[in-house]
Amino acid sequence: MRLNHLDLQVTDVARSVEFFEQIFGLELQSNRRSPAIAILGDGTGFVLVLQRRDAVCYPEGFHVGFLVEDVALVHAAHARATAAGLEISPVEVDNRSTRTYCRAPDGYLVEVGCPRTRSG
Template sequence: MKLNHLNLCVLDLPEAIVFFQRLFGFQLIEQKAAAIAVMDDGHGFTLVLSLMQANQDEHYRYPKDFHLGFYVSTATEVDEFHKKLTAFGIGSDVPKMMRGGYTLYFTALGGILFEVTCFNN
């Protein structure tokens, strides 16, 4: 069995589209009005971004440990991603060794936690 898509609810759809394009290399495949964007990672995974309903955004919060994790092949890629993140205007702690990997955590898009990790040091 293979996970092929995920629907992620966001507060600002245009911001999320640019975020995933510029930082993670996703391509916009289709946009349905101002409510849904379908994106592809080029490796068989589809990310669907849905605009959070107006009446939900005041109570919007993903659970504390919810996060999106991305694996890269080298520690250098984690460091380069950290530089790209900083240039994009998103602050984060520096990457560090933890739980067997070289990892960067950061928060973006209204409080969603992201992880970029390399396990091959």
């Protein structure tokens, strides 16, 4: 079994599309002008659906996590988020992984991590 898609509720579809394209490299697969829904993909089969809601409230600790194959990709995502002026944690390194957490437009966290077994 593998994850097919994730559906996130957002207050501004265009702003969230820009966030996931710019920082995480996802590609829009639907109509860019739709204020109600957007479908993005990672090129390997994962689909992220963004649906507009007037108000959203994610619980404390909720986050979305992306795995990358190289520590350099964690640092690259950190650099893109920093350059965009987004709220992002310092890059953390421990026995499990190298990772960083970026705050999405609707307040939830998005993690980018490289497991220790995959790179340095």
